[in-house]
Amino acid sequence: MASSRSGPNLSRIATSLGVSVATVSNALSGKGRVSGQLVERIREHAAELGYVPSQAGRALRTGRSGVLGLVLPDIANPLFPKIAQAIEFAASAAGYGVLIADSRGDVATQTEAINRLVERGVDGMVIIPRRATRISAVACPIAVIDTASTPGNTVAADHWQGGCEIANHLASLGHRRILIIGNNQESNVQNDRAGGIRSGMRAGMHSETLWIERLEQESGSGCPLGLAEKVRQGFTAFAALSDLQALRALTELQQAGVNIPADVSVTGFDDLIWSPVVTPSLTTVRMDMDAIAGIAVSALVDTIRASGIRQGMLVTAEIDRVAMQLIVRQSSGPAHPAPKTSEMENT
Amino acid sequence: MASSRSGPNLSRIATSLGVSVATVSNALSGKGRVSGQLVERIREHAAELGYVPSQAGRALRTGRSGVLGLVLPDIANPLFPKIAQAIEFAASAAGYGVLIADSRGDVATQTEAINRLVERGVDGMVIIPRRATRISAVACPIAVIDTASTPGNTVAADHWQGGCEIANHLASLGHRRILIIGNNQESNVQNDRAGGIRSGMRAGMHSETLWIERLEQESGSGCPLGLAEKVRQGFTAFAALSDLQALRALTELQQAGVNIPADVSVTGFDDLIWSPVVTPSLTTVRMDMDAIAGIAVSALVDTIRASGIRQGMLVTAEIDRVAMQLIVRQSSGPAHPAPKTSEMENT
């Protein structure tokens, strides 16, 4: 039994037109020298027949599949829709398809996911590594999107600078005591963001950092963060390292009767889908995923086009960190010395 | 220039072992009759050499790419991570890769996205159609995931029954006046959910429905929903048709000083990532995406394996609607006749 393609192939077009397959191929790809008239006739006929070129044939011959892999070790990440959309868009514009692979949060399976993609013959891949995972040698060019501070990185949002934006914003509103709320202390991204916030603070400002995962290990998953107590201690700004944590903070504070932004300000990171929709809408910092995806994909594509040999190599880009942009919404406002702020002095 | 594969191929293994490629192929696939000893030697050697079979060669020969397409016309949808993860998992377990395609919300480009996948030679595809889009004939088997009430459907969550679950839950808590909050009236999914809620209400219960998109067309995007006013009118339960709208309702009510669940209950749909994390955590209804994806993918794979001819046909499954499961969390509680509920009588 042979292949079971339904549509016509080059050979069918060729015989039906009384020319050679080579000529048809050349006419369709615009490569070889074919007379204008013939080109037109061939293209017309191909369109009539509904010719769809076989990727398999082309891939086998050229050694290129025209497909890029996207490895997302944490597909449950709420940023995922934006990432996937941006990568798919950039890849599609460059003529590539996108094959996804997920390691379901398991660090061990990341390698397996990568191998599956290699077996499927991807020409290259975009990897967003889980936490501090280092990517070992892979049989194709790879672009890594992570924090700029991670070594072996192709492109990243400038999370540190994003943190600075938040700190500046809060400082200019008059906030002096900031509670940074992160999820996981091992995350490079979250660490950079927190570092940026701290480094962007002005003289006389004070910050503490609350890591939710650590707290939950002691107090159980979904436990309260005790933010009302922090308000009593004089914190007037809650700077979460992701919009998910910001949302958690926002609702916990609201439930405790704290008014946002009259009493305290809340900020997030990433401009996730709910940020503009909650009340009050969330001040946050956005990364330009389209720019990042565009840089990663074009670096990858350049390498693929240039190299005859498919090697395992980390691709680099000219611009390797993309600025984040502050989006001021209603959840942040001027700091008013709270009524109960008497304790502020003695800490 | 020939193909630029880096690794060894069947021929290399064959000559290096002094056997034929056919035998190597048979040994590796376990198909033809090869002596146990030889099989072992071949496998060992292949592993040593790090042999990775060429999908392109196999695809060209068999006419099967081993890849499934996933068409998501609205990749920004917050359900997307769950869908993509579930499909990828099911496909991967069945030995298939997943190629994603997005039409960026544009109805017109849906067809284009589908065509791109066909050109890449997918063996079949899973389509989650945008709104009420009908899928026209496609050159490969397709599985459609939508509402059960949509004609031409492979499998779906039973959104109607999910609505009933919500209505039952609220009824048993003593709620009588329910505000249903949806986004778009054109959505089949949202209509089914709303219909389920209405049909699940008991005698003496009353509901109204608020469509956000329509409201925003008049009052501008991001406008308040006026829920505090609804509370004054005696509504004690707010049943959103998605967790995103539930979140919007929850924060708007909290901001207005309404206590949840003491004063009113809020419920959602889909168990999105933030549902367990907000305060109070959100009562919602979950669909078993793994089950749905499993059914869609296996129906697809069965058809692909069975049919020699790659035709455009809608695949059907034995189970075509999967029950949704109520998850009771803290945002819903017993209805107390509110202090200002005097108006309840006269409406």
Place this chain on the structure above:
DNA sequence: CTGAAAGCGCTTACAG
């Protein structure tokens, strides 16, 4: 400007 031919890596009847 056009065509004949080779070959990418694989699988599958078929012959031995």
Place this chain on the structure above:
DNA sequence: CTGAAAGCGCTTACAG
């Protein structure tokens, strides 16, 4: 049990 051979659809030097 093992091998020789054909052929999937395409592209690309090369010859004419």
